[in-house]
Amino acid sequence: MMGNQNCHAEITFEDNVKWLARFRLQRTSSPPQEVRDWILRSEAATMTFLQQHTCIPVPKIFEWACESEPGNPLGVGYILMEKLDGSPLDWQVATPLQREKLMQQLADVSLEIEKHPFEAMGSLISREAIHFEVRGLAHQSTFRMGQGPLGPFSSSQEGFQAMLQSYLAMLASGEIGIDPPADIYLAHRFRLDILANHWEDVPSDSQFFLTHPDDKGDHILVNDSFDIVGIIDWEWTHTVSKAEAFCSPCMMWPVAKFYSGSNELAEDELRLAAIFHERGREDLASCIINGRKIQRFLFALGPDSSFTDTETFANLFAGLKRAFKVGDDDWKQWRAMALENWKDDELLLSLVARDRH
Missing domain, CATH: 3.90.1200 (Aminoglycoside 3'-phosphotransferase; Chain: A, domain 2)
Incomplete structure (x- = not known):
C-alpha cells in the first residue's frame, strides 16, 4: 500500500496473524537522513506512549529501527506494527x-x-x-x-x-x-x-x-x-x-x-x-x-x-x-x-x- 510519504507492506504469518511493515519513502524532496531518523523515533515513541498509557486505539509496535542504526539489516527505517481491521x-x-x-x-x-x-x-x-x-x-x-x-x-x-x-x-x-x-x-x-x-x-x-x-x-x-x-x-x-x-x-x-x-x-x-x-x-x-x-x-x-x-x-x-x-x-x-x-x-x-x- 503506497501513500504519499510511506509504503506499507502487509505481513501474514502461518497462524494468520497480520502485521504491517511501515517504510518511509525516499524522494528527492525528502529531508536528510538525520531528520528522517528523528521523525521515525518520534512516531515510534508517540505510538508506544499512547499504547502504554492511554486507552486510545493505536496499533501496537513490535519492532522499529532507524535508517542509520548499524544493526538495521534492511538499510532503511521501518516500523513493524499490528494491523488493525478497519x-x-x-x-x-x-x-x-x-x-x-x-x-x-x-x-x-x-x-x-x-x-x-x-x-x-x-x-x-x-x-x-x-x-x-x-x-x-x-x-x-x-x-x-x-x-x-x-x-x-x-x-x-x-x-x-x-x-x-x-x-x-x-x-x-x-x-x-x-x-x-x-x-x-x-x-x-x-x-x-x-x-x-x-x-x-x-x-x-x-x-x-x-x-x-x-x-x-x-x-x-x-x-x-x-x-x-x-x-x-x-x-x-x-x-x-x-x-x-x-x-x-x-x-x-x-x-x-x-x-x-x-x-x-x-x-x-x-x-x-x-x-x-x-x-x-x-x-x-x-x-x-x-x-x-x-x-x-x-x-x-x-x-x-x-x-x-x-x-x-x-x-x-x-x-x-x-x-x-x-x-x-x-x-x-x-x-x-x-x-x-x-x-x-x-x-x-x-x-x-x-x-x-
Whole structure:
C-alpha cells in the first residue's frame, strides 16, 4: 500500500496473524537522513506512549529501527506494527447519524488525551523502548542541520517565534523552495507581528497535549458500524497548547468557505462544541468555537505554504487578518505597505531582488 510519504507492506504469518511493515519513502524532496531518523523515533515513541498509557486505539509496535542504526539489516527505517481491521474514514460521505456517533467517540478521545498533559511544547523522542522526553518541534523545517531540533518550549508564543524565524531563514536561503518566495516570506513575517502584538487574545499556555498532525479523516479507521477501531499515522506528532490540541479537526471545516477567507464554523464543528457543552466541558467547547485563530495562524506554514492560485493565497491571508482583526486592506495594498515598513530586512530584500530576476 503506497501513500504519499510511506509504503506499507502487509505481513501474514502461518497462524494468520497480520502485521504491517511501515517504510518511509525516499524522494528527492525528502529531508536528510538525520531528520528522517528523528521523525521515525518520534512516531515510534508517540505510538508506544499512547499504547502504554492511554486507552486510545493505536496499533501496537513490535519492532522499529532507524535508517542509520548499524544493526538495521534492511538499510532503511521501518516500523513493524499490528494491523488493525478497519477502513479509513471518509467524513464527507458519512451520514448525519454516522457523524454524530463519530463525534461522540472523538470527544472521548479528546478527554483521554487531556488526562495526559506535558510540561513543554515539543516532540516525544524515544532513545530506548521505554524512555521518553520532550525535545523540539515536530516539524521538518524546524530541524536545522548542524543545530538539531529546536526547543522544547515553555509557551506556544516562544515555539512559534522560533519556528517562524527558522522558516524565514530557509526561505531566504532557498532551503525551502517556494514560489513566489517574497510573498510567502511576507506572510510568515506578518505572523511574527501577530505574536508580538495580538497573541494575548489566544489563551495562555500552562499544559501541553498530544495532537494528531493530519486530522483530515483518513487517519481514523472505522468498522462497518462506524466504531473507531484505530487512529494511525502519528508521524510529526508533537505536544501543543490546549487551544490547538482541542480545536476542530480539519475534516470538519467548510473547505470552500475557508479557502475563500471566511472564518465561519461548519455545522459539524458547532455540533462537536455542543457535545462538549453537554458533557460539562465549556473549556473544550470554547477551544472549538474560538479555534479559527490558531487554525488560521498555523495553516499554510513552511513547505506547505505554496499556492499556485494567487487569488487563493490572497483569500487565505485575508482570513488570517480577519481572525486577528488586523486591518481590512487587500493583499496588494498590504504588500506595498509591508515592503515599505520592512525595507531594512535584508533577507526580504534578497528575495525581492530574486523575484525581479
